[in-house]
Amino acid sequence: MASLRAAATASDAALDLALLRVGILAPVELDEIRTLFVRAAATLRATSNRDGHRIVEVVEHGRTFAQVHHDGRVFTLTAA
Numbered sequence: 098m099a100s101l102r103a104a105a106t107a108s109d110a111a112l113d114l115a116l117l118r119v120g121i122l123a124p125v126e127l128d129e130i131r132t133l134f135v136r137a138a139a140t141l142r143a144t145s146n147r148d149g150h151r152i153v154e155v156v157e158h159g160r161t162f163a164q165v166h167h168d169g170r171v172f173t174l175t176a177a
């Protein structure tokens with residue numbers, strides 16, 4: 098996941114390629130994903146959903162803060 102963090106600080110092409118390498122089809126606009134990946138307290142964790150599609154979870158302080166799904170959709174999770 099270090100390659101995703103590094104790519105997030107590089108060009109759009111680098112981030113797009115890094116996402117494709119982990120199985121995520123990047124959206125046209127990468128700013129939202131880039132903002133999540135460069136958060137200082139964030140850890141990135143690759144996982145899969147029940148269908149086997151790749152998901153990258155953005156974890157802060159032991160809790161999943163956001164998810165980037167295989168189709169490039171970003172879900173920000175809120176505490177219950």
